[in-house]
Amino acid sequence: MQTDSLSRAQQYSAVTRRQFLKAGLVVLLPQSAIASVDSNPDVVIVGAGAAGIAAAHSLIKDNRKVAILEGRGRVGGRAHTETTTFNAPFDVGAHWLHQGRRNPYNSIAQNFGFDVEPVVENLRDNYRLFATDGEAGENELKKIFKIYDELSKAIGRSSNAGKDIPVSVATEQIVGRWSDTAKFVLGPWDMGKDLKDISTVDWWKSTEVAVDYVCRQGYGAVVARYADDLNISLNTTVKGIDWSGKDILVxxxxxxxxxxxxxxxxxxxxLASDAIKFTPQLPLDKQESFHKISMGMYDHIALQFSEDIFGMGRDGYLMFEIGNDGKGFATLTNASDTGIAYCDVGGDWARELSSRPVDEKIDYALGEMERMLGSSVRRTFVTGTATDWRNDKWSLGSYASADPGAYKLRWTLRQPVADRIFFAGEACHRTHWATVDGAHRSGQGTAKFVSRKLG
Ligand SMILES: Cc1cc2nc3c(=O)[nH]c(=O)nc-3n(C[C@H](O)[C@H](O)[C@H](O)COP(=O)(O)OP(=O)(O)OC[C@H]3O[C@@H](n4cnc5c(N)ncnc54)[C@H](O)[C@@H]3O)c2cc1C
Structure with a gap:
């Protein structure tokens, strides 16, 4: 079903994984200190993830000079592909091009010659589901889809009644076999949060999509390629933004x-960690928005197998029955024929696992796989790794969503301060938050706004 860019209020029946200012810049220290800063730029962009890259392209197109400052030694932020662990592309962060055909990165990727393709036309054909007592059939899978629809409707009713409450409360009547698994799909697997930590209104107003695309060479590789012609100052951490005077000092x-x-x-x-010190402090409601549009936790435990032990070809989904503690994962199998399985954990379980050694996480995922598929799992296992976005100091979590009762702070988060400090990024997009395309659109939109302000 191709139903791009519909809000959940319009479209709630697909179970998918998110499928489911013009002044010369003066270098006060010696010019060489920030090697790649263009002379006399108009705007300073903090961060070279999808939002910063899009903002830079947009401003440059408008003939603005920009300085792009990135703390890491690489571009892409939470969209990053590495090829060393598996000798194949592995997306450490974002993997799926959400909102399918209309995702701006779809055409960017194709223009650069990357291979982009839909994951599957019909998800129901590419799933394997395991109950605690063995493999479950198509009927059980249909039950999960049905419960997911019920969950969506319950959230919609709450949101439409103006009740910004925890999704767990709005859906507490929905119980019974597979309900916890469906709740896991909607919460930890999709939002990186347990239902108790998700706002009904925020979830309902977000964009859900039905067909995800993937890039064979990795989503992060496309984002990095798109930044190739930009002059980005890497290893340049912004420590403070002083807006007390006529000019801003970064x-x-x-x-x-x-x-x-x-x-x-x-x-x-x-922002919530105060790693960047604003002088004077930002307005209190702005600071509150950093804390209450809070980061979810979502990590990949990635396992590579020498054979297609899942029997679904490329890009299948392996699910198993999960209890109300959310302790489990869902798996994208044989991603783009690389033999890599993305076992994805989310919410409180991901938070708990984050501090554990990588080997322990790998062993945990292998154990669960073995329970479902038997001895072929350990026999064909090649190597594995696990991400830890919670402890990544440049991100401190995976992606953001509003805490219950905090939806209104989305607006606050997006607002400029004193018409001089502007905010962009995935969390600032109205509906496509938590995605690369949302970050891209937010960066582009904010840059256009800034360009107009520059006159
Ligand atoms: C595990 C995981 C899976 C995901 N899966 C998907 C998916 O399948 N599809 C999807 O669309 N999205 C997915 N996402 C979300 C997506 O990756 C993000 O929404 C998006 O990449 C955010 O882009 P951004 O530009 O807003 O922020 P970022 O990518 O975080 O960019 C901000 C940049 O600022 C830099 N920075 C931070 N502090 C400083 C400082 N003090 N000074 C200078 N620079 C600094 C950071 O290093 C970073 O490069 C996933 C995220 C994670 C973590």
Whole structure:
């Protein structure tokens, strides 16, 4: 079913994994301190993830000069592909191109010659589901789809009645066999949060999509390629933004810059941690928005197998019955024929696992696989790894969503401060939050707004 860009209020029946200012910039320290800063840029962009990259392209197209400052030694932020662990592309962060055909990164990828394709036309044909007592059939799978629809409707009723409450409360009447598994799909697997931590209104107003695309070479590889022609200062951490004077002073590990406008694209996790000191402090409601549009936890435990032990070809989904503690994972199998299975954990379980050694996480995922598929799992296992976005200091979580009762703070988060400090990034998009395309659109939109302000 191809139903791109419909809000949940319009479309709630697909169980998918999110499928489911113009002034010269003055370098106060020696110019060489920030090697790649263009001379006399108009805007400073903090962060070179999807939002920062899109903002930079947009401003440059408008003939604005920009300085893009990135703390890491690489671009892409939470969209990053590495090829060393598996000798094949592995997306450490984002993997699925959500909203299918209309995702701007779909055409960007194709223009650069990447291979982009839909995951599956009909998800129901590409799932294997296991109950605690063995493999479950098509009927059990249909029950999960049906319960998911019931969950969606219950959230919609609550949201439409103006009740911004925890999704767990709005859906507490929905119980019985497979309900916890369906709740896992909607919460930890999709939002990186347990239902108690998700706002009904926020969820209902977000965009859900039906067909995800994947890029054979990795989503992160496309984002990095799109940044190739940009002049980005890597290893340049922004420590403070002083907006007390006429100009803004951006204090970095490589020197201090002076400008009239800043676009901040770092995650709400980073903003809430006070890693960037604003002088004077930002308004209290703005600070509150950093904390209450809070980061979810979502991680990949990635396992590579030498054979297709799942029997679904490329890009299948393996699910198993999960209890009300959310302790489990769902798996994208044989991603783009690489033999890599993305066993994805989310919510409180991902938080708990994050501090454990990588080997322990791998063993946990292998054990669950073995329970379902038998000895072929350990026999064909090649190697594995696990991500830990919670402890990644440049992100401090996977992606953001509103806490119950905090939906209104989405608006606050998006607002500029004093028409000089602007915010962009996945959490700032109205409906496509928690996605790369949402970050891209937010960066682009904010840049256009800033460009108009520059006059
Ligand atoms: C495990 C995981 C799976 C995901 N799966 C998907 C998916 O399948 N599909 C999808 O669309 N989305 C997915 N997402 C979400 C997606 O990755 C993000 O929404 C998106 O990449 C965010 O882009 P951004 O530009 O807003 O933020 P970021 O990518 O976080 O960019 C912000 C940048 O700012 C930098 N930075 C931070 N602090 C500083 C500082 N003080 N100074 C300078 N630079 C700084 C960071 O290093 C980073 O590069 C996933 C995320 C995770 C973690």
């Amino acid at each position: 204090d970095t590990t490589n020197g201090t810059l002076r400008t009239k406008a800043v676009i901040v694209t770092v995650s709400t996790g980073v």
